[in-house]
Amino acid sequence: MAKGITVIDKERCKGCGLCISACPFGVLGFSDEHNSSGYNVATAVAPEQCTGCTICAQICPDVAIEVYRKEKAESKEAA
Amino acid sequence: MSPAETTIPQGYGKVFSRPQSLSDAPTTYCPGCLHGVATRLIAEVIDELGIKDRTVGIAPVGCAVFLYRFYNLDFVQASHGRACAVATGLKRANSDLMVFSYQGDGDLAAIGTAETVHAANRGENFTVVFINNQIYGMTGGEMAPTTLPGQRTTTTPRGRDVASTGYPLRISEMLAQLDGPRYITRQSLHDAPHIAKSRKALLTAFSNQLEGKGFSMVELVAACPTNFKMSPDKANKWLVEQALPAYPLGDLKVKE
Numbered sequence: 001m002a003k004g005i006t007v008i009d010k011e012r013c014k015g016c017g018l019c020i021s022a023c024p025f026g027v028l029g030f031s032d033e034h035n036s037s038g039y040n041v042a043t044a045v046a047p048e049q050c051t052g053c054t055i056c057a058q059i060c061p062d063v064a065i066e067v068y069r070k071e072k073a074e075s076k077e078a079a
Numbered sequence: 080m081s082p083a084e085t086t087i088p089q090g091y092g093k094v095f096s097r098p099q100s101l102s103d104a105p106t107t108y109c110p111g112c113l114h115g116v117a118t119r120l121i122a123e124v125i126d127e128l129g130i131k132d133r134t135v136g137i138a139p140v141g142c143a144v145f146l147y148r149f150y151n152l153d154f155v156q157a158s159h160g161r162a163c164a165v166a167t168g169l170k171r172a173n174s175d176l177m178v179f180s181y182q183g184d185g186d187l188a189a190i191g192t193a194e195t196v197h198a199a200n201r202g203e204n205f206t207v208v209f210i211n212n213q214i215y216g217m218t219g220g221e222m223a224p225t226t227l228p229g230q231r232t233t234t235t236p237r238g239r240d241v242a243s244t245g246y247p248l249r250i251s252e253m254l255a256q257l258d259g260p261r262y263i264t265r266q267s268l269h270d271a272p273h274i275a276k277s278r279k280a281l282l283t284a285f286s287n288q289l290e291g292k293g294f295s296m297v298e299l300v301a302a303c304p305t306n307f308k309m310s311p312d313k314a315n316k317w318l319v320e321q322a323l324p325a326y327p328l329g330d331l332k333v334k335e
Contacts, residue, residue: 061112067095
């Protein structure tokens with residue numbers, strides 16, 4: 001399992017692509033979907049690479065991204 | 080995938096979500112507009128300081144004119160450029176309120192220059208957030224006082240000619256030389272490390288007001304992809320290459 005999970009609210013996303021170029025691990029990309037406003041929304045195309053660093057959420061002008069990170073105790077057990 | 084539809088596996092903790100001070104309303108900003116980042120940062124700072132119930136914002140005229148829809152806060156809509164005058168009245172009438180104004184460069188640096196300079200000079204105890212995107216966004220991309228020399232806008236189609244329209248107005252430097260203001264800083268919103276610095280600056284500015292220390296202004300340099308006629312990514316690159324040399328970042332005044 002990836003260290004982090006990004007959840008993008010596709011109705012909030014305006015498809016500006018800032019999160020896609022900001023992500024240092026290439027997790028995000030454009031999906032084939034368009035939302036009800038007609039924007040081509042971003043999605044996690046390589047979710048297994050996500051570390052939960054929140055850079056995408058920091059740059060998102062529409063606060064459309066929520067980030068979850070594996071809790072430390074859990075990851076030790078998993079390792 | 081919307082947050083409500085997604086199930087998060089056990090063992091994951093939420094590390095980033097919408098601040099409580101933001102409402103559920105979608106912003107009316109264009110895609111890729113850094114106004115949205117500034118709006119979120121203010122909400123985060125208000126949440127962190129726990130001042131949501133006594134904060135009153137002053138909405139400007141410009142792209143952020145619907146600011147009162149985006150926050151779960153009380154708001155006053157000021158006439159174009161008059162936010163600092165309205166803030167002065169609010170703060171003097173009720174000093175328990177936390178008052179902040181949110182203004183663009185057309186609002187603060189053009190029509191509202193007098194109100195801003197005098198509020199700063201009096202050292203009024205409120206916080207000003209100044210978004211400098213070097214253009215009039217809402218009205219269609221006309222030249223602002225902060226437009227760079229040679230920059231093309233709809234009113235300077237051959238580039239800003241300094242011989243007839245003057246030079247970029249550096250409001251922060253102007254205010255920093257006054258004795259009144261407590262804290263004047265300029266930060267940028269083009270990438271995550273600079274956004275973190277901007278957040279810290281906003282936290283200082285709001286804390287100053289909480290402690291009754293006086294006038295604080297945070298200038299946030301941002302891009303306007305729509306009116307620059309660039310993709311959001313390219314606009315941010317342009318910001319780093321062209322705008323930041325003209326608007327150097329950092330604290331311009333910190334009065335102890």
